[in-house]
Amino acid sequence: MDLLLTHFWELTITGLAIGAVYSLVALGYTLVYGVLRLINFAHSEVFMWGSFAAVWVLMAAGAGKASGLGLAGYLILGLVAAMAVSAIVALLLEFVAYRPLRKRNSPPLIALISAIGASFTLSELMGLRDKPLKWFNASGLQDYLGRPRENLPFPLQVETKRLFYVFNYHVSNIDVIVLVSAIVMMVILDQFIKRSRLGRGIRAVAQDPEAAALMGVNRDRVIRLTFLIGGLMAGAAAMMYLLKIGVTRYNAGFILGVKAFTAAVLGGIGNLRGALLGGFILGVAENYGSALFGSNWKDVVAFVLLVVILLFRPTGLLGESLGKARA
Amino acid sequence: MSTVSTTLHRVGDRFRSLPRPAKLALAVLAVLLVYLLPIINPPLITTTDSDFGAVLFSCAMYALVAIGLNIVIGYAGLLDLGYIGFFAVGAFTVGVLGSQHGKLPLLLCIPAAMAVTMVSGVLLGAPTLRVRGDYLAIVTLGFGEIIRLVLVNTNWLGASRGISNIPSPPSIDLFGVPHLVWNGAVASIDLGNETRFLQFSVTDSIPFYWLTLTIVLVVLFLDWLMQNSRVGRAWEATREDEDAAELMGVPTFRFKLLAFATGAAIGGLSGALFATKQAFINPDNFTIIYSVLFVAMVVVGGQGNRWGVVLAAALLTWAPEKFRFLSDARFLLFGMALMALAIFRPQGLLPPRRTVRAKQADEETEVLEEGVAHA
Numbered sequence: 001m002d003l004l005l006t007h008f009w010e011l012t013i014t015g016l017a018i019g020a021v022y023s024l025v026a027l028g029y030t031l032v033y034g035v036l037r038l039i040n041f042a043h044s045e046v047f048m049w050g051s052f053a054a055v056w057v058l059m060a061a062g063a064g065k066a067s068g069l070g071l072a073g074y075l076i077l078g079l080v081a082a083m084a085v086s087a088i089v090a091l092l093l094e095f096v097a098y099r100p101l102r103k104r105n106s107p108p109l110i111a112l113i114s115a116i117g118a119s120f121t122l123s124e125l126m127g128l129r130d131k132p133l134k135w136f137n138a139s140g141l142q143d144y145l146g147r148p149r150e151n152l153p154f155p156l157q158v159e160t161k162r163l164f165y166v167f168n169y170h171v172s173n174i175d176v177i178v179l180v181s182a183i184v185m186m187v188i189l190d191q192f193i194k195r196s197r198l199g200r201g202i203r204a205v206a207q208d209p210e211a212a213a214l215m216g217v218n219r220d221r222v223i224r225l226t227f228l229i230g231g232l233m234a235g236a237a238a239m240m241y242l243l244k245i246g247v248t249r250y251n252a253g254f255i256l257g258v259k260a261f262t263a264a265v266l267g268g269i270g271n272l273r274g275a276l277l278g279g280f281i282l283g284v285a286e287n288y289g290s291a292l293f294g295s296n297w298k299d300v301v302a303f304v305l306l307v308v309i310l311l312f313r314p315t316g317l318l319g320e321s322l323g324k325a326r327a
Numbered sequence: 328m329s330t331v332s333t334t335l336h337r338v339g340d341r342f343r344s345l346p347r348p349a350k351l352a353l354a355v356l357a358v359l360l361v362y363l364l365p366i367i368n369p370p371l372i373t374t375t376d377s378d379f380g381a382v383l384f385s386c387a388m389y390a391l392v393a394i395g396l397n398i399v400i401g402y403a404g405l406l407d408l409g410y411i412g413f414f415a416v417g418a419f420t421v422g423v424l425g426s427q428h429g430k431l432p433l434l435l436c437i438p439a440a441m442a443v444t445m446v447s448g449v450l451l452g453a454p455t456l457r458v459r460g461d462y463l464a465i466v467t468l469g470f471g472e473i474i475r476l477v478l479v480n481t482n483w484l485g486a487s488r489g490i491s492n493i494p495s496p497p498s499i500d501l502f503g504v505p506h507l508v509w510n511g512a513v514a515s516i517d518l519g520n521e522t523r524f525l526q527f528s529v530t531d532s533i534p535f536y537w538l539t540l541t542i543v544l545v546v547l548f549l550d551w552l553m554q555n556s557r558v559g560r561a562w563e564a565t566r567e568d569e570d571a572a573e574l575m576g577v578p579t580f581r582f583k584l585l586a587f588a589t590g591a592a593i594g595g596l597s598g599a600l601f602a603t604k605q606a607f608i609n610p611d612n613f614t615i616i617y618s619v620l621f622v623a624m625v626v627v628g629g630q631g632n633r634w635g636v637v638l639a640a641a642l643l644t645w646a647p648e649k650f651r652f653l654s655d656a657r658f659l660l661f662g663m664a665l666m667a668l669a670i671f672r673p674q675g676l677l678p679p680r681r682t683v684r685a686k687q688a689d690e691e692t693e694v695l696e697e698g699v700a701h702a
Binding site: 039109119254296303307 | 400406454455457458462464465466469470472473476477479480619622623626627630655656658661662663666667668669670673
């Protein structure tokens, strides 16, 4: 209890920072769920591939200790790489694992099996990344690959600077970078969905796919778009995750994916703002929980919170707005 | 793929049309063959890289898991992603009562494990079964993970060290059964390698296989009774249309809870068998990935068909062991196989007949409706 009180602001702010990562990944789940009514189980692997892309690009760019403009350059480079690769993986996933099913009108549980299969495939491909090396005899790349089943460290080292105080917590530059860029991205996405033509298409399909089709919305294009956006956000989340955590591995996506999905459900799945709120609440609650009960119980706190909230608000905190109407 | 299942269905039809004594004789023969599998060691089926008896035990144990989960997913239509939680509760109940904090004999531990898992199923189900399907999936996923984390963090349950010295079932040493060895297509009897009939020990998995197989057969029979009773019809009605079922006077919530509790108890039973066979359990045996595998078994087998899920469970357990030489790549292949199956055979390997018929009816109405629309 003491720990919680004395470190209250530190726990809150670092919780918000990790919550921002959950939120960005949760957006991918919530968008796809809103449009397709599908738990995109493989979304966590999209995130994981993005994190590897960021690590590799920054390794190739020779990133090390950096500050000032150099740091900004590296950050943008890593962010772009992660977002690009995540988006490509997300689109591929849609094309290979989900589109054939949609064409056949398969029952929803089958889509989940396909998603599970895709998730295994994507994560194992990364876990076996040293194999092709032996075929091509390209041992020069060994440093890049690391040990395939172990952690791969993030090359960019950001010198921690303490910027300003929030009550008694001295906020670090990493917290600021993560929080600010996450919030900027969320605002852009929110406005995009709300105001743009494409965003309107997404909302229309989520509300009523048949009516949307009759009004001339191209459903396939909307679905591709949602996967693309989900991938971009997962890539951004991957970069922020690396800044906060510092390593990635082939199965890094799994637990994070479960958490992010929890966040999406917490806020009301299919609801963009719900995903954001859910992510932040989950991040902060986990931190408080680990201060209260010890860090071993962090994940238990997260899930118990979810169960309790679902009991009292069965559609999540903000309800299911993006694709309501159909139960 | 589809030819495989039509063949299987045809075999089923041919079997049903036989006269009763022949049916009985064939069934007994088939069961006997399955019992003797680890003794016969059939050349193409046997696993060279791992103990075949142990692999068969796993197959039977996961078949039991799949039967239990099939009640929840296939009959009642509830997506449970935390089934490993019940499995773990069963295993740890046996561990706690039989080794960690008591010296109860195994034969008392197993019913206790089933009772405890049943209660945990009711405790989890009572609040959560009211939420909608997709939410249930994530809540149960959370439950499975909570159970594991509690096991890791509680010293009373052995924490991450786990529990060892779990008791075996009582042995009665009657006679030895020598194994067969194959040299090409020629079999010979290996007198040096024999399994003592009902001598449960860590070194020989085959008696555990026999025990589990017997339990599987009993549970299959009970499952059949249950599905063909009022309960089974209530489950089906609830799965197909909950509102309509409720209007017809089916207390859907109570039946969903019953399915959940029954499934949980069977999961606990298989967990208990796992614990006694391994004699040592720790929380790493119960990671969330198993829940996903269990669901895969049920869906791959064709939800709702008990023979389908048993077949799929055995297949999905046996294949990674058989193809162990692929070592690292087997999970990659497993993932790709799941995707291929979902795309090319969405109804599972062996869908229940009712689903096949319902689908045909659906297609007919669709054709009719389209005809109207075009006119």
